[in-house]
Amino acid sequence: MTSQTDIIKALNVAPDFEAARETERRIEFLRTRLLRSGLQTLVLGISGGVDSTTAGLLAQRAVRDLRTSGIDARFIAVRLPFGIQADAADAERALAAIKPDTTFEIDIAPATNALWRSLESAGFAPKNAAQADFLRGNVKARQRMVAQYALAGGLNGLVIGTDHAAEAVMGFFTKFGDGAADILPLAGLTKRRVRALAAHLGAPSELVMKVPTADLEDLAPLRPDEDAYGLTYDEIDDFLEGKEVAPAVAEAIIARYRATAHKRHLPIAPWDRPE
Ligand SMILES: Nc1ncnc2c1ncn2[C@@H]1O[C@H](COP(=O)(O)OP(=O)(O)OC[C@H]2O[C@@H]([n+]3cccc(C(=O)O)c3)[C@H](O)[C@@H]2O)[C@@H](O)[C@H]1O
Numbered sequence: 171m172t173s174q175t176d177i178i179k180a181l182n183v184a185p186d187f188e189a190a191r192e193t194e195r196r197i198e199f200l201r202t203r204l205l206r207s208g209l210q211t212l213v214l215g216i217s218g219g220v221d222s223t224t225a226g227l228l229a230q231r232a233v234r235d236l237r238t239s240g241i242d243a244r245f246i247a248v249r250l251p252f253g254i255q256a257d258a259a260d261a262e263r264a265l266a267a268i269k270p271d272t273t274f275e276i277d278i279a280p281a282t283n284a285l286w287r288s289l290e291s292a293g294f295a296p297k298n299a300a301q302a303d304f305l306r307g308n309v310k311a312r313q314r315m316v317a318q319y320a321l322a323g324g325l326n327g328l329v330i331g332t333d334h335a336a337e338a339v340m341g342f343f344t345k346f347g348d349g350a351a352d353i354l355p356l357a358g359l360t361k362r363r364v365r366a367l368a369a370h371l372g373a374p375s376e377l378v379m380k381v382p383t384a385d386l387e388d389l390a391p392l393r394p395d396e397d398a399y400g401l402t403y404d405e406i407d408d409f410l411e412g413k414e415v416a417p418a419v420a421e422a423i424i425a426r427y428r429a430t431a432h433k434r435h436l437p438i439a440p441w442d443r444p445e
Pocket residue numbers: 307308311337341342343344345346347348383384385386395398432438
């Protein structure tokens with residue numbers, strides 16, 4: 171049976187944390203890996219949430235440092251609204267704080283809607299409106315990655331993903347959507363540690379403390395992640411930081427971790443053993 175300790179180890183959650191040191195370590199990670207890749211840009215979608223704000227601040231610092239050493243490097247921020255984004259003002263706040271070298275804005279609504287119409291024309295009929303909305307949400311997340319990989323391909327870039335331990339343990343990302351990326355500067359961090367990095371990097375306090383939302387469903391705009399989990403990020407973070415949590419909380423997290431194992435691995439091959 172998977173234990174709390176097994177999960178902490180598998181997701182590389184460190185026993186101690188200090189925001190200043192962790193920030194520098196992760197900027198250094200981006201610098202080294204971009205340099206080693208032989209590429210010149212870092213590409214990241216900016217939603218207005220705390221995760222992409224933090225990753226964007228780290229990325230802009232990394233490329234700035236590289237340029238100071240005479241190396242050609244740029245950060246490319248990508249706004250990817252689905253039509254009009256309810257919290258677009260937060261995305262503008264994030265961009266104002268990050269000051270990316272370049273910003274693109276790409277509306278993912280036409281591509282998402284066109285694909286959805288083609289599925290319907292081919293005879294695909296979801297069970298009900300709720301399922302259709304949920305599936306379309308995952309199509310949105312994948313369209314965002316299609317756009318970011320087109321830019322990375324054309325601009326010699328690495329695509330940054332914002333996965334961290336609190337989302338990873340819950341499998342709360344779209345497989346091959348926001349879960350697809352080249353480099354993960356927030357990996358192993360709990361949500362409160364991501365917020366601590368954001369604060370240390372000077373992100374606006376309203377973004378540091380913003381309620382996390384995947385914001386993928388038309389029927390539930392800006393739905394808090396915690397609503398979908400039935401758990402709070404504080405509970406998830408406590409579990410990941412090795413603290414004692416209520417048995418029902420631990421059970422719920424372990425169940426989600428096990429059910430979503432396939433999302434954290436490569437596609438199943440004939441020689442893989444079942445979990
Ligand atoms: N056992 C298994 N072994 C191998 N593959 C398996 C599998 N079970 C399902 N699959 C495959 O995985 C698919 C399901 O995975 P997936 O398509 O991801 O879909 P799913 O996990 O059902 O949904 C994604 C969840 O992540 C949330 N999300 C998405 C994007 C961003 C954020 C955010 O926080 O910003 C959150 C979203 O709200 C939703 O709750 C199945 O259709 C199947 O193809």
